[in-house]
Amino acid sequence: MTKLQQRGWLDSSAVQRAFDVLEQDGDVARAVGGTVRNSLLGEVVDDVDIACTALPDVVLARADAAGVKAIPTGVDHGTVTLVIESQPIEVTCLREDVETHGRHATVKFGRDWVKDAQRRDFTMNALYVDRHGELFDPLGGLDDCLNRHLRFIGDARARIREDYLRILRFFRFFATYGQGEINADGYAACVELKDGLSHLSKERITKEVLRTLGAPRVLDALELMEQGGILQLILGEGAESACLARLLELEGLPEAADEPVLRLGGVAGAAVSQHLRLSNAQKKRIEVAAEIAKALRVSGHQMQELKALLVAHGADAVVDGVLTAWMNGDLQDEAVLRELLAFAQDWEIPSFPLTGKMMIAGGIPAGPEMGAAMKLAQQIWASADYQCSAEELMAKVKAAVEDKAD
Incomplete structure (x- = not known):
């Protein structure tokens, strides 16, 4: 008999308690889907899903009688979440599709395990x-x-x-769990029906794309999507898997190189926000990284420009920018890449020494004159390699202001 490589979740008191609640009066419950798949493969089991012959209202009644918290998270579709020992366990009544609509299906509840399995997506998820x-x-x-x-x-x-x-799930699952060649029939079907992706919300597409970008075989998946015209369809015509290939060729990069949002910006550029539903923080991260990559290219990757970018944006953003420059080809010398990354991570970014109060005390009035003087002070500070003390900087600013007045 095939054994689970991971079964700590199954033997836990919380999950066994869930079976106690569900398996009454002849009803049968079984863990299903990713819970079982990951257990068989020795992968981490993040959550537990259970299928059960009991109807949702019966599950709710049994949970109430047992003193178990139950949340009707999707009761119309047969789903109830039991919370036992602070662990959420999703329980779904056996179902079969009566009619499908491209996203939501009309289902009926039943007791047929085979029909329940037949409505799922992949064979590895029907265990x-x-x-x-x-x-x-x-x-x-x-x-x-x-x-x-x-x-x-x-x-x-x-x-x-x-x-x-399921088109995007096919590539995400292949990138996460797949070995060997992709299933030819499944791939052909995805390419043939790719226009159906236009019916999906940007939120759903975004979630799948980001999960794919963090998967072990992400490059294989993206290359296949690109060959089939799917990558360009969801991320824009400028999307290129080769950009990510450049990043994955290297080892020993900062942790940012593994992050899906950073990879997304490299593959599709800042314009990708027009195609996906990204958070403001995600959009800003991609846009700032692109700006920094451009600034480095324009400066010829000079260290002085790198310092200015570090002062303006911080180390994390500059690391993103350097990695983005490598992905989009603005930076092609690996030795220079390593040097820029090392400096960005190790340089102790100085703090601008002057404050508005210091300037007022030095005779610079508040208002437009203060703004101009502050900008001048920052330019002087940068030209002095960020080495000026507050006193030295104030003296240079006052001298410059007096010369201008004369």
Whole structure:
């Protein structure tokens, strides 16, 4: 019998308590989906999903009787979340599709485990485990899972038409769990039906894209998406997987190189915010990195410009900018890249020594004159390699102001 490589979650008191609540009066419960898949593969199990023959209102009633907190998170679609020992456990009644609409399906509840499995996306996600660890594999997905072979359940085109997000999930799962070549039929179906992605919200697309960009085989997935015209469709015509390839060729880079948002900016540029639904912080990070990359290129990657950027934006943003410059080809010498990164991470960024109070005490009045004097002081400070003390800087500013007045 195939055994779970990870089963601490299954033996936990919280999960066993959930089975106690659910398995009454002949009802059967089994863990399902990613919980089982990751357990078989030895991957981390982040959350626990359980399928059950009991109807949602029955689950709610049993939880109430047992003193277990239950949240009707999606009760109309058969989903209730049990909270046991502070752990959320999502419980869904067995379902089968009656009609699909490209995203949401009309479903009916039932007790047929095979029909419940048939409405899922990939064979590796249609695996179930009971409370004792016994595996139930109604569609023959075990070998696919253990071999890390991603395959749609039944007709790939039918599965995709049920929800076009499955196109992006196909590449994300391939990048995360896949080994060997991608499933040819599934890939062909994704390319053929890619225009269906236009029916999806930007939020859903963004979530899948960012998760893919953090996956182990992200480059393989992006190259296949690019070849099929999918990458350009969701990220814009300028998107290029080769940009990420340049980054992944190198080892020993800062942690920022592994972050999906940084990679997204390198692959698709600042204009990607027009195609996805990014947070303000994510958009700003990409835009600032692009600005810094451009400034470094214009300056010829001079150290003095790097210092100015560090003073203006901070070390994290400059590291992003240097990595972005490497991805987009503005920076091509690896030795220079390493030098810039090392300096950005190690240089102790100085603080501007003058304050408005100091200037007023030095005879500079508040208002427009103060603004002009402050700007001049910053220029003098930079030209002196950020070495001037407050007194020296004040003296130079006053001298410059007096010369101008004369």
